[in-house]
Amino acid sequence: VGCDRSKNLVDICGEKNFQAFVCDALSVPIRSGSCDACISIAVIHHFSTAERRLATIRELVRLLRPGGTALIYVWAMEQEYKNQKSKYLKEKNGSKDKEEEINTDMARRPQSGQVSDSSSQDSARSDQLLHDSEVKGCDAKPGVDSRLPVHTNRTSFHSQDLLVPWHLKSGTKKKGEGVDMVPSPAGSKDSQELSPVFHRYYHVFSEGELEAVCRSLDCVRVQRSYYDQGNWCVVLEKL
Numbered sequence: 001v002g003c004d005r006s007k008n009l010v011d012i013c014g015e016k017n018f019q020a021f022v023c024d025a026l027s028v029p030i031r032s033g034s035c036d037a038c039i040s041i042a043v044i045h046h047f048s049t050a051e052r053r054l055a056t057i058r059e060l061v062r063l064l065r066p067g068g069t070a071l072i073y074v075w076a077m078e079q080e081y082k083n084q085k086s087k088y089l090k091e092k093n094g095s096k097d098k099e100e101e102i103n104t105d106m107a108r109r110p111q112s113g114q115v116s117d118s119s120s121q122d123s124a125r126s127d128q129l130l131h132d133s134e135v136k137g138c139d140a141k142p143g144v145d146s147r148l149p150v151h152t153n154r155t156s157f158h159s160q161d162l163l164v165p166w167h168l169k170s171g172t173k174k175k176g177e178g179v180d181m182v183p184s185p186a187g188s189k190d191s192q193e194l195s196p197v198f199h200r201y202y203h204v205f206s207e208g209e210l211e212a213v214c215r216s217l218d219c220v221r222v223q224r225s226y227y228d229q230g231n232w233c234v235v236l237e238k239l
Contacts, residue, residue, distance in 0.1 A: 003028060025056045028063060035063045038070040042231075044210075045074040045203050048161070053203070054213055061220055064238040069223065072214070076232045077157050077204045086230030091154055150199070160206065163199040205232045 002020035004010050013020035023029055025043055038060050047053045060070050079086045151162045210232045211225040224235040 001030075026052065026059055028059055030063050032062050033065045033068075036065060036068050038063055038068070040070065041073045042075065044072065045205065046201060048201055048203065050213075054216065057214060058217060061217060061236070061238055066238055068238050070236050070238075072210065072234045072236070073228070073231045074205045074210055074233075075202060076227065076230050077160055077206045078227070079156050079230050081227050088230045089154060089156065148201070151202075157204050160204050162202055162204070164202055166198045166200055168196065168198070207232070210234050 002010075002013055002018060003023045003025075004013075004020065005022065005024065007022050010020045010022050021029075025040070025047075040056075040060055044053050044056050047056055057072070060072070064070060076086075079089050148161055148163045149159045151157070151164050207227075208225075211222055211234055214220060214222050214234050214236050219239050220236045221239055222234060222236050224233075226233050
């Protein structure tokens with residue numbers, strides 16, 4: 001059984017005869033202790049506070065029966081590990097997007113101060129959107145720059161908390177299908193012509209961070225913690 005925040009993705013699962021429903025990872029409508037195993041891939045790094053990320057893992061564990069296991073994948077701050085670059089860094093800006101890269105959040109991501117001249121239009125739009133959100137924020141303190149950096153695609157991370165620009169894909173979907181949100185390479189023809197640009201929040205995890213969060217729960221045991229192609233991964237067991 002699968003669940004996702006996106007109704008369009010859930011509808012695709014239904015078309016393929018898979019069981020899936022729309023829900024929030026912080027509140028999954030499944031009975032406690034009813035799952036043998038749970039998988040969370042590229043989800044938890046989208047929650048914007050440490051408290052919410054911990055709550056998401058706690059909710060995942062709630063679903064497990066005693067002895068049940070969970071696999072968690074999050075995007076890593078370290079895109080070069082043990083002298084080897086991840087696939088994300090190796091991919092060149094002009095390479096063609098692959099569907100599996102998009103589905104696993106391994107997609108192109110345009111950081112402020114690192115945007116090339118050819119993508120200045122996107123940069124200006126990004127800065128304006130970030131400025132607007134800052135001005136409208138009722139909780140913002142005067143004189144405090146609360147803007148998040150906008151990541152440059154296929155580069156190393158310089159901040160753990162950042163925004164990733166996503167461009168609305170042109171109308172290539174068949175009638176009745178949902179609209180895909182996919183990123184375009186900075187400076188490409190698509191990035192200059194398509195609008196608007198949407199920003200998606202990411203918290204990239206540093207080495208040991210995900211494992212430490214899991215170990216903070218007294219009802220789990222970390223079976224394995226490892227690095228996999230630019231992601232930090234944990235396999236845990238419910239006690």
